[in-house]
Amino acid sequence: MSALTRQRLSLALIWLALLTMPYWMNAVGGYTELGTRVLVLGLAAMALNFLLGFTGVLSFGHAAYFGLGAYGAGMAIKYLAPSTPLAIVIGVVLGTLAGAIIGALIVKLRGVYFAMVTIAFAQVFFFIAIRWNAVTGGDDGLTGWHRHALDLGFGKIDILNNDKAFYYLVLVLFAIAVGLMALLLRSPFGRTLLAIRENERRARFLGLPIEQHIWLSFVISCLFASLAGTLFALLSNFIDPHALHWSQSGNFVIMAVLGGMRSFWGPLVGAAIFVVLQDYVSSHTANWMSIIGLFFVLVVMFFPRGVLGMLRRKAKS
Amino acid sequence: MSLLQVQNVSRHFGSLIAVNGVTLTVEPGELRAVIGPNGAGKTTFFNLISGFFPPTAGKILFAGQDITALPPHKRVIMGMARTFQITEIFPELNVRENLRIPVEIASGLRLRPWLSKSADARIRERVAELMELGGLTEKADRLVGELSHGDQRATEIMMSLALRPRLLLLDEPTAGMGDQETYDISRLIRRLHKDQGLTIVLIEHDMRVVFNLADRIMVLAEGAVLAEGTPDDIANSEVVQAAYLGKAAA
Numbered sequence: 001m002s003a004l005t006r007q008r009l010s011l012a013l014i015w016l017a018l019l020t021m022p023y024w025m026n027a028v029g030g031y032t033e034l035g036t037r038v039l040v041l042g043l044a045a046m047a048l049n050f051l052l053g054f055t056g057v058l059s060f061g062h063a064a065y066f067g068l069g070a071y072g073a074g075m076a077i078k079y080l081a082p083s084t085p086l087a088i089v090i091g092v093v094l095g096t097l098a099g100a101i102i103g104a105l106i107v108k109l110r111g112v113y114f115a116m117v118t119i120a121f122a123q124v125f126f127f128i129a130i131r132w133n134a135v136t137g138g139d140d141g142l143t144g145w146h147r148h149a150l151d152l153g154f155g156k157i158d159i160l161n162n163d164k165a166f167y168y169l170v171l172v173l174f175a176i177a178v179g180l181m182a183l184l185l186r187s188p189f190g191r192t193l194l195a196i197r198e199n200e201r202r203a204r205f206l207g208l209p210i211e212q213h214i215w216l217s218f219v220i221s222c223l224f225a226s227l228a229g230t231l232f233a234l235l236s237n238f239i240d241p242h243a244l245h246w247s248q249s250g251n252f253v254i255m256a257v258l259g260g261m262r263s264f265w266g267p268l269v270g271a272a273i274f275v276v277l278q279d280y281v282s283s284h285t286a287n288w289m290s291i292i293g294l295f296f297v298l299v300v301m302f303f304p305r306g307v308l309g310m311l312r313r314k315a316k317s
Numbered sequence: 318m319s320l321l322q323v324q325n326v327s328r329h330f331g332s333l334i335a336v337n338g339v340t341l342t343v344e345p346g347e348l349r350a351v352i353g354p355n356g357a358g359k360t361t362f363f364n365l366i367s368g369f370f371p372p373t374a375g376k377i378l379f380a381g382q383d384i385t386a387l388p389p390h391k392r393v394i395m396g397m398a399r400t401f402q403i404t405e406i407f408p409e410l411n412v413r414e415n416l417r418i419p420v421e422i423a424s425g426l427r428l429r430p431w432l433s434k435s436a437d438a439r440i441r442e443r444v445a446e447l448m449e450l451g452g453l454t455e456k457a458d459r460l461v462g463e464l465s466h467g468d469q470r471a472t473e474i475m476m477s478l479a480l481r482p483r484l485l486l487l488d489e490p491t492a493g494m495g496d497q498e499t500y501d502i503s504r505l506i507r508r509l510h511k512d513q514g515l516t517i518v519l520i521e522h523d524m525r526v527v528f529n530l531a532d533r534i535m536v537l538a539e540g541a542v543l544a545e546g547t548p549d550d551i552a553n554s555e556v557v558q559a560a561y562l563g564k565a566a567a
């Protein structure tokens with residue numbers, strides 16, 4: 001089998017699995033909402049990986065944009081209008097705008113310094129969410145709102161009460177977002193990001209304004225992370241400050257590294273492992289994070305290219 | 318008009334004077350070598366020309382324009398490309414991709430999120446042309462990080478050439494190479510100079526390469542110009558011989 005056919009085959013398999021997920025989730029001991037969570041967190045991890053795996057820049061504060069998307073969506077429904085599409089748009093605009101402003105401030109930093117400052121900014125939003133009780137609901141989270149049925153003009157789709165309908169809405173948005181990211185990575189612009197990841201000095205001396213390109217990559221990454229955030233809030237009809245906490249940022253990094261940050265689909269695989277382990281192990285023990293941690297350490301030690309990287313090497317040999 | 322005019326530039330690092338009042342003029346089509354003992358300030362001098370850091374004093378003109386304060390990427394856009402003493406490439410991309418990136422940048426496509434079929438075809442053609450010229454066609458799909466030192470160097474030179482530069486700066490292009498690789502790379506440089514009429518400034522330690530290729534040679538010692546002239550002038554200069562043998566000039 002040639003590399004290209006193998007690639008097409010695995011792509012077809014991934015989409016087939018995602019398209020049919022609500023119909024076999026129950027059979028393997030899951031439930032539809034769990035599948036939706038895999039998609040939502042997978043999208044967030046893939047968005048982070050656009051920056052981490054394909055530009056070589058580590059953000060340790062992507063919970064900020066994820067959480068801003070989530071709060072934006074919840075507050076739009078609670079305070080503005082009972083519309084799901086409007087909630088998504090407002091959440092995405094809020095998260096992307098914050099990413100654009102913060103990105104412009106930090107784009108000259110590198111490595112650990114960049115990561116530290118992204119954490120710091122994320123914690124700012126975390127504390128605002130906790131302290132600004134009257135608007136955000138504080139520590140208890142933002143309650144008293146829920147997603148609304150989609151009105152298509154000629155009819156309504158009941159995404160509120162029908163789990164499967166909401167899953168497919170998420171899948172459509174996921175497909176658009178992932179398709180756009182894949183397209184970008186294959187474009188001349190995407191190749192400049194790979195160039196920066198591979199060798200920043202060489203890229204600079206090929207005439208690239210590095211800061212501008214890293215900023216753009218950061219903003220694109222924040223855009224898709226905040227889209228994931230809006231869907232996360234809509235999924236549980238609730239949002240609390242945990243979504244903004246630095247540990248959430250860490251979880252996204254874990255998902256990306258676990259699945260394989262050099263592969264496009266790796267973070268989705270990482271998210272699936274993370275979400276399923278969390279769901280399964282946490283019903284047996286409260287220390288579920290230690291199991292994830294152990295698994296993470298094993299992967300990093302023995303398969304530094306993540307689960308997908310390991311599978312790919314097997315396929316080659 | 319001279320292509321490159323370096324006027325009396327100096328660079329201090331704290332109390333260390335790495336480059337001290339060096340002046341250099343390079344005419345279009347010339348191949349100029351910069352030689353000198355270790356620690357003479359050759360690489361610092363190159364870094365000043367390419368904008369890696371600004372000079373402490375002095376002025377640099379490129380094609381008549383003052384570029385002393387310009388950042389590196391703007392100098393590149395004006396037509397100045399360079400290679401590094403330690404080869405700088407994109408190790409986990411293949412040869413084709415390594416060359417494709419500078420070709421796209423040079424075509425003004427760096428921010429494009431898509432490509433038309435015809436633009437894509439034009440770029441592929443140019444990449445193929447560069448691989449041919451650099452003798453890399455058979456290695457097109459190999460990761461550059463896995464190639465031999467000589468092929469990596471050839472890739473780096475072709476990446477710079479992909480920018481269609483008016484001036485190419487080569488920092489020790491044959492450093493750390495065996496005889497065959499050294500021969501191949503100097504033949505490549507000669508081709509670029511003679512066939513493409515490219516203006517080149519190179520730093521080099523291998524004297525066979527220098528005397529074989531250069532039109533003119535500048536000798537640096539302790540950050541200052543010790544001598545300048547044709548290869549014959551330099552070969553017969555007592556000052557230069559003294560500097561290389563470590564004796565005080567008589």
